[in-house]
Amino acid sequence: MKKTPQIKGTLHKGHADEAPHYYECPECGFLSANARFGSGEKACPHCKAEDGKRRDFPPERLRRLDGKIRHYQSEGESEIVVILVETFLEAMLEDSIDRILAARGADVKVREIVLDGQRAIGGRIGRLFPHLTNESFEDAAAEMGYRDFPRKWREMRRARNAFIHDSPFRGARESLDDEMAADSMILLDNAYKLFVLINNRFVADGRKHATEKRS
Numbered sequence: 466m467k468k469t470p471q472i473k474g475t476l477h478k479g480h481a482d483e484a485p486h487y488y489e490c491p492e493c494g495f496l497s498a499n500a501r502f503g504s505g506e507k508a509c510p511h512c513k514a515e516d517g518k519r520r521d522f523p524p525e526r527l528r529r530l531d532g533k534i535r536h537y538q539s540e541g542e543s544e545i546v547v548i549l550v551e552t553f554l555e556a557m558l559e560d561s562i563d564r565i566l567a568a569r570g571a572d573v574k575v576r577e578i579v580l581d582g583q584r585a586i587g588g589r590i591g592r593l594f595p596h597l598t599n600e601s602f603e604d605a606a607a608e609m610g611y612r613d614f615p616r617k618w619r620e621m622r623r624a625r626n627a628f629i630h631d632s633p634f635r636g637a638r639e640s641l642d643d644e645m646a647a648d649s650m651i652l653l654d655n656a657y658k659l660f661v662l663i664n665n666r667f668v669a670d671g672r673k674h675a676t677e678k679r680s
């Protein structure tokens with residue numbers, strides 16, 4: 466399987482104590498951790514745009530949610546951490562699919578209809594994502610160096626569901642422990658990196674091609 470080459474400085478390294486800060490090219494949507502990127506000082510490595518009107522990523526609402534997750538983790542509230550990380554990843558995936566749709570020319574109304582038509586997370590990963598990118602989420606993650614991510618996310622989702630929904634078929638789960646919370650914090654760290662790479666591949670590339678076709 467081919468591996469997507471990474472532009473140096475695109476991702477933050479290691480673990481941070483707060484939501485990592487990325488900068489977004491207003492022209493193509495490329496995301497980079499490089500603080501010089503999009504400041505007018507350094508051209509976008511992707512579309513070569515030079516203007517300084519970069520945007521921040523993740524958006525403010527996700528940054529606030531990230532802050533809450535880290536707060537609860539520091540208080541040892543494992544159950545809340547697992548539930549919120551799962552919520553966070555679902556919001557990130559929604560953002561990601563929304564951006565891919567926009568890059569492919571869908572307006573707000575179309576994006577709303579598509580996302581509303583597929584509310585379940587399994588369908589978004591299993592159907593929507595591959596339809597839009599011509600690749601399974603699993604393959605895309607593996608290509609970007611996060612092969613285990615989809616499985617670990619699935620396991621966390623299962624545990625969260627068993628904890629929240631008392632299923633008469635499978636039995637309820639009594640707790641989400643510290644170990645699961647620690648695992649979900651790793652998942653959160655990796656989610657930023659994976660979604661930035663997915664963005665740069667399917668959003669930045671998609672928009673670039675759409676612009677080339679138009680001109």
Ligand SMILES: [Zn+2]
Pocket residue numbers: 490491492493494495509510511512513514
């Ligand atoms: Zn760009």
